[in-house]
Amino acid sequence: MDCAARTHSVVFSALFPKNSANSRVFTVKCSSKNLSLDGASSGLVERPWKVADARLVLEDGSIWKAKSFGARGTQVGEVVFNTSLTGYQEIITDPSYAGQFVLMTNPHIGNTGMNFDDEESVQCFLAGLVIRSLSIRFAPQIGDAQRPLVTIWLKGTSWVYVSPIRVVYKATSHFHFKLWNSSSLIYQPLYHATDDVDTRAITRRLREDGSLIGVLSTENSKSDEELLEMSRTWDIVGVDLISGVSCKSPYQWIDRTGSDWEFNDNGRNKETFNVVAYDFGIKHNILRRLASYGCKITVVPSTWPASETLKMNPDGVLFSNGPGDPSAVPYAVEAVKELIGEVPVFGICMGHQLLGQALGGKTFKMKFGHHGGNHPVRNLRNGCVEISAQNHNYAVDPESLPDGVEVTHVNLNDGSCAGLASSKMKLMSLQYHPEASPGPHDSDPALSVVTEIGMDKALTTVVSLKSSTFWVSKKAKQEISNISNDLSNLSNTVEEKAKWIFNKLKGKPTKSLPDLLREYNLPCGLFPQNITCYEFDESNSKLIVYLPSTCEICFKDSSVMRYATRVKGTLSRGKLAGVDGMKTKVLVWVKVTSINVESYKSDKLWFNAGVKKSRSKVAYEIPRDAVKVEEF
């Protein structure tokens, strides 16, 4: 290897294009001269690992020349691209990547080293890693900087040693790297790994054609045709990959996330909940986060019988993430089925897909899936967008789900189902990773739902539940189901008023509050989006809006509005009059008595609060989350 070379070329050739009768060979050369920021281009340092020529042959006939810095030999797998900028250690150790080559779209990998805290499993299960450029140097992470520059080989699972460029390197698990040659301090990943690959070009191909099967080989004795044949005869669909990554017997988990994760009140040291976690390839950070949320966790193998779980009398059951096709593991779906309704259950990723199937729904394979740390998801309960970390190739088809199962989250990139819930069955699930390390942490609070208390809280106070026709609180829903049998017998005999109440509870109004306001030509952000429910009686135009607590919003025009837990008013075209329960700040807090739009097309909104004051209508166009305040 010549690591001191100032320029290296990446050669891409394509044989046997999949859809072409004529074989084509073409070559693309691109220089990585300016890409290497890590010292390789200075000519001063050598890579402290051994490299070998490698080929990545894709099933579409393209062949990508590369340098292997990992295991030697030949490996087949499905190639998926991951758009995360950080977190490569967590990705490499995520068991959900079993059977897959992870191609990182971020060109520069390795620059933050590795550390003990970021391991997601005790072994790397991925088929291989494909990257553009591996850092020779890496910056020790905060906290590692003061470690002595010595070479130590710790017996057991960890090594600490120095690379030839005098940076402390900590290989946390012996399976990551083996000591290639202890005297010259060369280390080598035990999984297949290759760099100097034109990852952008392959990503474009995967986006166009979908995920492709590939073969990575360092063996010169194997011909391109042989490798291509291998890629075309292997498949990942229908294969049970979970049994290869799950633990073999139950164990207790106690480790929590460190102090840098204390960005919310995790319920730490308050109450202890017993949780059984099914290990379909569970990421350790799920366990660490659950422990931080006050859970005492027993991890059980994927084949653990549901009856045994129930004997353990858990407060909640978690179905974890895991690799491969959810329809290839019917035994897991059966266990999930038996537990639904018996105990609160929460599913993450594979767990979510298994829940979908257990409920009678279907899963399907996506074109190239979602793999990255920047996926926008809308939480349909509160309208908020969460940025999430995702890693999946399959999804639940929401159309196939039975009535009573609510789609709670939607991926905003493609509209796919990203979360499910049923308050009746006490189940919730997310297609993505609320525990994501290094983040984003937007969805972290979702982990608290794994217990009954957490789930109750989530299902009632997370705002409102959308029934098919009306926004009703959970309490109202329960009341309806309690009395619905009686009412269906009595409905012919009840007097008009009772009928009206029944109809109202049952759900005559058909829209959300923002839609109602819009229909009356009022800006839909006049009320917080985290309202609990609302009632509107068309016969006398009375509107009552319920809020979970007294709260406040600062609008775009810097005006501040405060709301009581119940706001009443008379709604008519362009006007909300006789308002009770709303205040605005005009030096002091003043009760709002009416709000009206100047004229149909006007962008002015008039507030009557002591005096009549004009405000810009645009500032109230989007419903916002209100912040809880102590008093109205």
Ligand SMILES: NC(=O)CC[C@H](N)C(=O)O
């Ligand atoms: N992270 C996961 O749990 C992955 C789920 C499933 N194996 C998929 O690819 O869709």
